[in-house]
Each structure stands twice: as structure tokens, then as C-alpha cells.
Amino acid sequence: MGMGKPPAVLDAVADLYSACYGRLVGTVALVAESRADAEELVQEAFVRLLGRWHHVSRLESPEAWVRTVAFRLASNRRRKARNALRALLRHGPAPDEPPPSTDRVDLTQALRQLPVGQRQAVVMHHLLGLPVAEIADALSVAPGTVKSRLSRARDALAGLLREETHHV
Amino acid sequence: MSELKELLAAEAARQQPTHQPPFADLVRSRRRRDRRAPLLAGALIALALTAAGVPALMRQERTAPSAPSAGVPVTGTLLQVGGPGGIPPRGIAGTVHFQATDGTVTEVLAKIDGRFSLSVPPGRYVATGTPRGHGTSNPSSVFVSNPPEVPTGNSSGAVTTIPDGARLPVCEADAPITVSSGGLDDVQVICQVR
Numbered sequence: 001m002g003m004g005k006p007p008a009v010l011d012a013v014a015d016l017y018s019a020c021y022g023r024l025v026g027t028v029a030l031v032a033e034s035r036a037d038a039e040e041l042v043q044e045a046f047v048r049l050l051g052r053w054h055h056v057s058r059l060e061s062p063e064a065w066v067r068t069v070a071f072r073l074a075s076n077r078r079r080k081a082r083n084a085l086r087a088l089l090r091h092g093p094a095p096d097e098p099p100p101s102t103d104r105v106d107l108t109q110a111l112r113q114l115p116v117g118q119r120q121a122v123v124m125h126h127l128l129g130l131p132v133a134e135i136a137d138a139l140s141v142a143p144g145t146v147k148s149r150l151s152r153a154r155d156a157l158a159g160l161l162r163e164e165t166h167h168v
Numbered sequence: 169m170s171e172l173k174e175l176l177a178a179e180a181a182r183q184q185p186t187h188q189p190p191f192a193d194l195v196r197s198r199r200r201r202d203r204r205a206p207l208l209a210g211a212l213i214a215l216a217l218t219a220a221g222v223p224a225l226m227r228q229e230r231t232a233p234s235a236p237s238a239g240v241p242v243t244g245t246l247l248q249v250g251g252p253g254g255i256p257p258r259g260i261a262g263t264v265h266f267q268a269t270d271g272t273v274t275e276v277l278a279k280i281d282g283r284f285s286l287s288v289p290p291g292r293y294v295a296t297g298t299p300r301g302h303g304t305s306n307p308s309s310v311f312v313s314n315p316p317e318v319p320t321g322n323s324s325g326a327v328t329t330i331p332d333g334a335r336l337p338v339c340e341a342d343a344p345i346t347v348s349s350g351g352l353d354d355v356q357v358i359c360q361v362r
Contacts, residue, residue: 017191017194021185021188023180025185026180026181026183030180108179108183122176127176
């Protein structure tokens with residue numbers, strides 16, 4: 001673990017954490033089961049970053065590295081379930097969030113009906129603007145798999161969002 | 169799909185937490201968790217070993233013979249008895265051996281007046297001796313007596329004369345001596361000479 005890291009590394013990672021934690025949680029929450037789950041994933045990714053800062057600090061975007069790690073962690077269902085339980089035990093039930101406005105389509109609910117792989121592909125491609133090849137590399141899958149996931153996700157979301165729109 | 173991008177961006181912004189835990193707290197909590205992990209693993213291993221019947225092994229260990237304890241003091245005298253002209257018993261220099269029941273032999277030198285002292289663990293011993301100048305002792309060729317407080321009868325009844333064939337003073341006691349945890353004094357190792 002990175003607990004014995006030099007203060008300079010701790011400071012550098014802490015700076016990155018302060019700068020992009022909220023943004024990363026917001027993005028990862030679209031893939032995770034909940035925001036608490038997303039926070040746990042992002043925190044785990046940052047802790048891993050401590051031990052790899054020497055390498056990651058040379059990358060173009062350390063934030064992207066953290067996000068990718070969080071996405072990969074989200075893929076692990078068993079880990080995800082365990083983290084959710086930890087988050088529940090550590091933080092208690094999620095605080096009450098303001099109810100969605102009536103004119104807003106609950107995209108999160110629609111996303112959570114998709115398999116996690118499709119969620120990852122949608123968020124990475126449509127929100128983060130990553131090309132298929134880069135997504136495939138980040139998720140360790142074939143580019144064709146990413147294309148397939150994107151296609152299925154778009155079809156599913158189109159139907160789900162249409163339903164939501166009709167219900168609103 | 170630009171609409172999807174906008175929806176995703178809006179949702180991601182809405183999902184952002186209003187506050188974040190300090191990074192130092194995050195590291196500290198992880199450190200605590202890492203410290204607890206080996207303890208938890210140890211506890212699980214202990215639990216598994218318990219279920220596997222280790223208590224039975226431990227009970228066996230507890231009832232197994234203990235290692236030799238620390239020695240207790242034993243004192244005595246190497247005496248020469250008999251000889252021409254009815255010389256009274258007197259202390260002589262030599263070597264005294266205490267052979268334990270497990271075969272361990274502890275050796276000590278007797279001074280010119282025959283006195284010796286040594287330290288051995290409590291137990292039963294066959295004590296033998298060799299007068300100085302008579303070479304190495306042999307339990308079958310040297311007499312050992314019990315200490316006075318151990319009733320063994322008179323010396324003639326307690327001593328068996330070894331068949332002749334050597335000029336060594338040869339005698340052997342009937343019973344071994346017992347060294348208690350409090351030690352033992354006045355052990356007499358008697359060399360019967362003709």
C-alpha cells in the first residue's frame with residue numbers, strides 16, 4: 001500500500017483528489033449502482049494511485065487513470081457488492097437526496113437497467129468522448145465488443161428514455 | 169446523440185457529492201483496515217486450526233514429559249572403606265558420576281577430602297565413583313551408597329561385592345538415590361577396598 005509513501009507523493013495525490021474527486025464520482029456514479037458505491041470506487045482508485053504515482057504522474061491525464069481504475073472496479077460485481085456493504089456500514093444509509101424534478105428524465109434509473117459493461121461504454125463514449133479503441137483498451141475488451149455494447153445500450157436507452165418521457 | 173451527451177453530463181453533475189472526505193482521512197482509514205486484515209486472517213486461521221483439532225494436540229503437548237528442569241544442589245563425599253588394618257572410612261579424591269534413568273551422566277571431581285558438590289535435576293540416579301589414579305569409572309565396578317537418610321540397611325547388606333580381578337575398589341549399591349526438588353546432602357559414595 002502507499003501508506004509509507006514520501007510526503008511529496010501524498011501531497012501530489014491529495015491535490016489531484018481535491019481537484020477531481022467530485023467530478024470523478026459524478027461520472028462513475030453513472031456506471032455504479034449508487035453514488036455511495038461510486039464514492040467507494042473512486043476512493044479505492046485513489047488509494048491505488050498512491051502506489052503507482054511514479055508511473056501515473058507521467059501520463060497525460062492521471063484523472064483518466066483513476067477513472068478507468070474505478071470503472072474496472074465497477075466491473076467486478078463481487079467487489080462492487082462488498083464495497084456497497086462497506087459503504088453502508090461505514091456511512092449508514094445514503095442521505096436523502098432531493099427528489100428529481102418532474103420535468104427531468106431519470107437517466108440514472110435508465111442506465112442502471114443496463115449491464116455494467118454497456119453503462120461503461122455509454123459513459124466513456126458519449127460523456128467522456130473516448131474513441132472505441134481507447135475504451136476497448138481501458139476495459140481490456142475487444143473493440144468489437146465495445147461497438148456491440150454501445151449499439152445495444154443505445155437501443156435500450158432509447159426505449160427506456162421514451163418510456164420515461166411518456167410517464168413524466 | 170448530442171442529446172444523450174447533454175443528459176449524461178447533467179446527470180453526472182447532479183451526482184457529484186457536495187463534500188468529500190479529506191484525503192488524509194481516507195489514507196488513515198485504509199491504514200487501519202490494512203492493519204486489521206492480518207489480525208482478521210490470524211483469527212480465521214486460529215479458528216480453522218481449532219476446528220481441525222489442534223486442542224487435542226495441545227493437550228498432548230501439555231501431558232508430554234517436560235524438558236529437564238534446572239538442577240538442584242547435591243553434596244556428598246567419596247569415601248574409602250575397608251583395607252588392611254581396619255582403616256576407618258576416609259574421604260578420598262576421585263571422580264563421581266551421577267547416571268540418570270535416561271542414561272545421562274553428570275560427572276564431578278571429589279576433592280582430596282572426598283567432598284563433592286554438583287547440580288542435577290530432581291530424579292533417580294545411580295551414583296558411582298572412581299578413586300583418583302584408577303582410570304575411568306565403570307558403574308559395574310564402583311560402589312555407590314545411598315545417603316544416610318535413605319534407609320538401605322547396613323553397608324554390608326547394601327553393598328554387593330564385585331568379583332575379584334581388579335585392584336580397583338569395586339562396589340555397587342542396591343538402590344539408586346532419589347534427588348528431590350529441594351536437593352540432597354550427604355550422599356556417600358563408598359569405595360570398598362580389600
